[in-house]
Amino acid sequence: xxxxxxxxxxAEQRFQSIYQTLRTRIVLLDYVPGARLAEEQLAExxxxxxxxxxxxxxxxxxxxxxxxxxxxGSFVTELSMPELxxxxxxxxxxxxxxxxxxPRTPTPVLVERLTTLQHACLDIASHSxxxxxxxxxxxxxxxxxxxxxxxxxxxxxxxxxxxxxxRMWPYLLAEVHVSKEAALFHSEIGESIRLLTNNxxxxxxHLYRCHLAMACQRLAAMQTIGV
Amino acid sequence: xxxxxxxxxxAEQRFQSIYQTLRTRIVLLDYVPGARLAEEQLAExxxxxxxxxxxxxxxxxxxxxxxxxxxxGSFVTELSMPELxxxxxxxxxxxxxxxxxxPRTPTPVLVERLTTLQHACLDIASHSxxxxxxxxxxxxxxxxxxxxxxxxxxxxxxxxxxxxxxRMWPYLLAEVHVSKEAALFHSEIGESIRLLTNNxxxxxxHLYRCHLAMACQRLAAMQTIGV
DNA sequence: ATTAATATATTTGTATACAACTTGGATCTT
DNA sequence: AAGATCCAAGTTGTATACAAATATATTAAT
Numbered sequence: 140x141x142x143x144x145x146x147x148x149x150a151e152q153r154f155q156s157i158y159q160t161l162r163t164r165i166v167l168l169d170y171v172p173g174a175r176l177a178e179e180q181l182a183e184x185x186x187x188x189x190x191x192x193x194x195x196x197x198x199x200x201x202x203x204x205x206x207x208x209x210x211x212g213s214f215v216t217e218l219s220m221p222e223l224x225x226x227x228x229x230x231x232x233x234x235x236x237x238x239x240x241x242p243r244t245p246t247p248v249l250v251e252r253l254t255t256l257q258h259a260c261l262d263i264a265s266h267s268x269x270x271x272x273x274x275x276x277x278x279x280x281x282x283x284x285x286x287x288x289x290x291x292x293x294x295x296x297x298x299x300x301x302x303x304x305x306r307m308w309p310y311l312l313a314e315v316h317v318s319k320e321a322a323l324f325h326s327e328i329g330e331s332i333r334l335l336t337n338n339x340x341x342x343x344x345h346l347y348r349c350h351l352a353m354a355c356q357r358l359a360a361m362q363t364i365g366v
Numbered sequence: 367x368x369x370x371x372x373x374x375x376x377a378e379q380r381f382q383s384i385y386q387t388l389r390t391r392i393v394l395l396d397y398v399p400g401a402r403l404a405e406e407q408l409a410e411x412x413x414x415x416x417x418x419x420x421x422x423x424x425x426x427x428x429x430x431x432x433x434x435x436x437x438x439g440s441f442v443t444e445l446s447m448p449e450l451x452x453x454x455x456x457x458x459x460x461x462x463x464x465x466x467x468x469p470r471t472p473t474p475v476l477v478e479r480l481t482t483l484q485h486a487c488l489d490i491a492s493h494s495x496x497x498x499x500x501x502x503x504x505x506x507x508x509x510x511x512x513x514x515x516x517x518x519x520x521x522x523x524x525x526x527x528x529x530x531x532x533r534m535w536p537y538l539l540a541e542v543h544v545s546k547e548a549a550l551f552h553s554e555i556g557e558s559i560r561l562l563t564n565n566x567x568x569x570x571x572h573l574y575r576c577h578l579a580m581a582c583q584r585l586a587a588m589q590t591i592g593v
Numbered sequence: 594a595t596t597a598a599t600a601t602a603t604t605t606g607t608a609t610a611c612a613a614c615t616t617g618g619a620t621c622t623t
Numbered sequence: 624a625a626g627a628t629c630c631a632a633g634t635t636g637t638a639t640a641c642a643a644a645t646a647t648a649t650t651a652a653t
Contacts, residue, residue: 148436188608209375210614229519232463292456415638437644
C-alpha cells in the first residue's frame with residue numbers, strides 16, 4: 140500500500156499522516172467505540188481547518204470505523220460479533236490467495252524486523268499497558284507481513300479488512316489473558332519466520348490462514364457483544 | 367450494498383446520487399480515460415458548490431477511477447492490462463467464496479429481472495450504440511447477481527473490484543465483436559438462470575468464476591494496452 | 594527560428610462564514 | 624411531579640473567498 144500511495148503532494152502527505160494517526164487511535168482504542176470526534180477539536184490539534192480533517196473523517200467512515208451524523212458528531216463505530224466473524228471468515232479465505240496471487244520473496248530485512256517484533260512479544264506482560272502494547276505489536280507485525288503480498292488489489296483489501304477487526308484484541312481480550320495471548324502470538328511469529336527462512340514462503344498464506352482460524356475460534360469464545 | 371447504505375440524510379442521498387452517476391459515466395466511457403473533470407463544471411451541473419462535489423471525487427479517487435492533481439485537475443485513470451489481469455484474477459478467486467460465505471436464495475423477482483436482461487441482450491446489436499448498451503446491461507446484471515452474496519464485506523469488495531474492471535468492455539471490445547460478445551453474455555445469463563431456478567444456487571459462485579475466467583481469457587486476447 | 598524564462602489564467606487545496614440539523618435543558622402545562 | 628414543548632448551544636453540511644500549484648501563452652534572449 141505504501142508503495143502504491145507513493146507520497147506525492149504536500150496535501151497528500153498531510154492527509155496520509157492524519158489518516159493513519161486517527162486510524163491507529165481507533166484501532167488501539169485511544170478512541171473507544173461510541174466516542175465522539177469533534178472536527179473543530181481535531182482541526183485545532185493538527186493546526187488545520189476543518190476542511191482537510193473532514194476528508195480524513197469521510198475516509199474513515201467509508202472504511203467502517205466512523206459514523207458521521209449531521210448535527211450530532213462523528214462517532215467511532217461499535218464492534219458487533221456477527222460482523223467480526225463475517226470479516227474474519229473472509230480474511231481467512233483471502234489469506235489462501237496470498238500464495239496463489241504473486242507471492243513475494245521475503246527479504247532478510249523483513250525477517251529481521253519480524254524477529255525484533257517477536258522478541259518484543261516477551262515484554263508485553265511487563266509493559267505498563269499490556270493490552271495496548273499487544274495491539275501495537277499486532278499492527279506492526281501485520282504491516283510487515285503485508286510486504287509478502289504481491290497482488291496490490293489483494294493487499295489493499297487485506298489491509299482494509301484487518302483494520303476492521305484489529306480493534307477486537309484490546310476490546311475483547313481480558314486483562315488476565317493478555318500474557319497467554321502474547322505467548323501464542325510469539326510462537327505464531329516464530330512459525331512464520333521459520334517458514335519464510337526455509338524458502339517455503341509460497342505456503343505462507345496457508346500458515347497465515349491457520350493463525351487467523353485459531354484467532355477466530357478464540358474470538359468466538361470471548362464474551363458476546365453486539366447483536 | 368444498497369441494503370447497507372440505507373439512505374438516511376438528505377446530504378447522503380445527494381452524495382450517493384452524484385457518486386453513482388459519475389461512476390457510471392466513467393464505467394460507460396462517457397468520461398474516457400485521461401479526461402478531465404472540472405469541479406466547477408460539475409458543481410454547476412448538479413446545482414451545488416464545489417464542496418460536496420469534491421467529496422464524491424475523493425471517493426472515486428480512492429476507488430481508483432480518478433486521479434486528482436493539485437492545480438491541474440481530476441483525471442479519469444487509464445486502464446493498464448497488468449492491473450486489469452491482476453484484479454480479474456482476484457475477482458475469480460473471490461467468486462468461489464460466494465458459495466462458501468452465506469449464499470443467498472434467489473428470489474423469483476430476481477430471476478425475472480435476469481430474464482428481462484437476458485432478452486435485452488438480443489437487441490444489443492441493433493442498438494444505436496451497441497458497445498455502450500452492452501456495458502449498460504453488464505452493469506445491471508452485475509447488480510442483480512450481487513443480491514446473491516450474503517456476506518456484506520465480500521459484497522462490498524466484489525462491487526469495488528467490478529467497477530475497476532467494467533470499463534474494459536467498452537474500451538477494448540472491437541465494434542465488430544460486440545454481437546459475438548453479446549451472444550456469449552446472453553448464454554451466460556441463461557446458464558445462471560438455469561442454475562438458480564434448479565435450486566443449485568450454492569454453486570453459483572463456481573459458475574460465476576467460470577464466466578470470469580473465460581472473460582479474462584478473451585480480455586488477454588484483446589489488444590495490449592498500458593505497460 | 595528556437596528555446597528559456599516569465600507572467601497570466603486556470604484548477605485544486607484550505608480557511609471561514611453561514612445554513613441545516615441534532616441534542617439537552619429550561620420552561621410551561623397538566 | 625410528569626410530560627410535552629420550545630429554545631439555545633453545539634455540530635456537521637454547504638457556499639465562497641482566498642492560497643497554492645500547475646499549465647499555457649507570451650516574451651525575450653540567443
